[in-house]
Amino acid sequence: MKQLRCDGCGITAPAATMFDVGGKIFCEACCTSEVESYPAGEVPQGLVQPVVDTTVCAVCGADFGSLELQSVAGHPVCDSCSQRLLHYPLPLWVKAASLVVAGLIVFSLATNWRFFQGFFEARAAIKCLKSPQPDYVKADSMAKAAAGHVPESAEVRGLAVAAQAHLAYSRGVQAAEKGDFKLAAELTDQASQALPQDSRLRADALIYRGIDAMQEDRSAAAVECFRKARGDSNIPVKALDALILRAEGGAAFDAKDYPAFLDKARALEQLQGDDASRAQVASALACMYAQSGQDSYKAQALAILNALPAGSDDPHPDEYRQRILHRINTRTIISRKQYLATVGAASRPASSKE
Amino acid sequence: MFFIIPGPVIAALTFPGVIVHEAAHLLFCRLRKVAVFDACFFRFGNPAGYVIHEQPGNFTSTLLICMGPFLLNTLLCVAICFPVMLPREVFGIHNGKSLLMLWLGISIGMHAIPSTGDVSTLWREGWAAARRGNPLGILSLPLAGLIAVLNVGRVVWLDAIYGAAVGIGLPMLLLDWLSA
Numbered sequence: 394m395k396q397l398r399c400d401g402c403g404i405t406a407p408a409a410t411m412f413d414v415g416g417k418i419f420c421e422a423c424c425t426s427e428v429e430s431y432p433a434g435e436v437p438q439g440l441v442q443p444v445v446d447t448t449v450c451a452v453c454g455a456d457f458g459s460l461e462l463q464s465v466a467g468h469p470v471c472d473s474c475s476q477r478l479l480h481y482p483l484p485l486w487v488k489a490a491s492l493v494v495a496g497l498i499v500f501s502l503a504t505n506w507r508f509f510q511g512f513f514e515a516r517a518a519i520k521c522l523k524s525p526q527p528d529y530v531k532a533d534s535m536a537k538a539a540a541g542h543v544p545e546s547a548e549v550r551g552l553a554v555a556a557q558a559h560l561a562y563s564r565g566v567q568a569a570e571k572g573d574f575k576l577a578a579e580l581t582d583q584a585s586q587a588l589p590q591d592s593r594l595r596a597d598a599l600i601y602r603g604i605d606a607m608q609e610d611r612s613a614a615a616v617e618c619f620r621k622a623r624g625d626s627n628i629p630v631k632a633l634d635a636l637i638l639r640a641e642g643g644a645a646f647d648a649k650d651y652p653a654f655l656d657k658a659r660a661l662e663q664l665q666g667d668d669a670s671r672a673q674v675a676s677a678l679a680c681m682y683a684q685s686g687q688d689s690y691k692a693q694a695l696a697i698l699n700a701l702p703a704g705s706d707d708p709h710p711d712e713y714r715q716r717i718l719h720r721i722n723t724r725t726i727i728s729r730k731q732y733l734a735t736v737g738a739a740s741r742p743a744s745s746k747e
Numbered sequence: 748m749f750f751i752i753p754g755p756v757i758a759a760l761t762f763p764g765v766i767v768h769e770a771a772h773l774l775f776c777r778l779r780k781v782a783v784f785d786a787c788f789f790r791f792g793n794p795a796g797y798v799i800h801e802q803p804g805n806f807t808s809t810l811l812i813c814m815g816p817f818l819l820n821t822l823l824c825v826a827i828c829f830p831v832m833l834p835r836e837v838f839g840i841h842n843g844k845s846l847l848m849l850w851l852g853i854s855i856g857m858h859a860i861p862s863t864g865d866v867s868t869l870w871r872e873g874w875a876a877a878r879r880g881n882p883l884g885i886l887s888l889p890l891a892g893l894i895a896v897l898n899v900g901r902v903v904w905l906d907a908i909y910g911a912a913v914g915i916g917l918p919m920l921l922l923d924w925l926s927a
Contacts, residue, residue: 465782465801466782466784466801466802467801475782478782478783478784478801479777479780479781479782479783480777481773481776481777481782481783481786483770483773484788487766487770487788490763490766491770494763494767494823494827494851497827497848497851498823498826498827498830501827501830501831501848502830505830505831505833505834508833508834508837508838508840509830509833511838512833512837512838512922512925516925516926543834543838545838545840546838546839546840548838548839549838
């Protein structure tokens, strides 16, 4: 503890009990009389300052003898008090509350993590579906994963169903491109059942089913399928009408109603005006000749056949031409299967079987 | 139309925010080696909490101590609200647990705005620093102005609006952006 001498009365006392008055050191009594010597209300501001004993801790009051203490915020403070001021402790309950909040954040993140996974998987699935080159396989797997993570979301479940339907549909289209219309019909049927509200999927499934029926010589069933699909399909109405006429012609042929077969063939020729439809008119005329024996039908059929270029639109033009000629020459009407079995020829698609 | 609820009642209803606010002041004091003489993390009164500390020796410390609650409360508000906003907003899954977390997050968020005392210190010290050519001082002045406006806006629930904007609005914006 520092000892100072009063500039007024000369006594020596602890520094902490003395005052600095305008640069002079006074004890409390001398300080009071010094201040009272000023006229009332004219004591300069800041004239009196308590003397700080830099060897006594301002916080704990401990006396460090002659040791000068460090200054914290302008006050002498011992090491332990300094540590406490500079590292003011957080109360235990605040620490505990901090831990609880941290725990809640971690718990919340952990329990909601599946939603983050589901969100990003669903996002990836939608991106795959909306891409100019859709990746239906990835979309399906991502959407399934999302539905697994967030099973309570009807929206995500719907996305999974839609992605699965799109995958089935795309596989159906691929099967159709390869000529497997049975598989195409099955897959697009699956897609249509998954998304019953999408009338185009249903229509395309019906078209593939119809083409499959035509391949299996069930033209009447094909007509029914094509008619149901009309108006809803992605296929242009004109192309679908041509399919309907072709199937109706096939149904008439199956029913041995050759005048109806000729009518449908002519309607198809009017609609399409291509070599395949003209060949079908020749086929129908050949049937009419075979049935009635009228030479005019034979002449018309041969005229059409002669006008057709070699290798016309039909994928198997020679076989078709030979069958029509066989029909004219023998006046017997047999199906393609019978023709192939008896005369023998390469296979050809059902769409121009007659 | 706005209605007035006494400050101590609001503080009591959103006490986690008061605690985090004062803890942020204290943490930044400790980080910047500024002596703290007394601290109260929550009480029923005005102010609901306080930290008494020495005047920092430099403006960086002043800025950090004043703005500490703004940083910490905002970050915690986002961290608490975001995980529960995703199932609520994207998947429509609502439950009591998520409501509790939203209350906690928004309570903390709405106490992010520094108090009038903090703003006046920031303004005074910012001016002094700006006069000395301190770029932080110059930058702090519009910030202090903005916070002063937010403080005045407490009367019209601007603090609660800020908490909701950070806790609900920000995650929704982020999710919208991610979903786009």
